[in-house]
Amino acid sequence: MTLNSFDLILVDEVGYLPFSHLAAELLFQFFSDRHERASVGLTSNLDFAHWTEVFGHERMTAALLDRLVHRSTILLLEGESYRFRQSLQRQADGGRARHTGRPEAGDTRQEPLPVWTEGRGHEE
Helix, strand or coil, rough: CCHHHEEEEEEECCCCCCCCCHHHHHHHHHHHCCCCEEEEEEEEEECCHHHHHHHHCCHHHHHHHHHHCCCCEEEECCCHHHHHHHHHHHHHHCCCCCCCCCCCCCCCCCCCEEEEECCCCCCC
């Protein structure tokens, strides 16, 4: 089974760690190969302006972002981090608060979180 056999591939936390030059080139090739052929979902807590810091090459990053945002839906989620709030609650309870692994109703992330979806048949 190859990556091309999947209708949707989700890539989470892009930008959490910077990529080596080779890894950045491979990821660029992956997204380029899927561009307008199959769907990709992507999450990151970085603004587009900071993506060069992760990929290390300005022109490649610009080309990658061009492909990612073309015919995509971008969702920007803002709010307080439920993980941070749970950590503060555990400290306030002396470490007794139970972590369920699930956000509570109404919880959102602390930092803006761009989410991209790109795929076949997307209407502009």
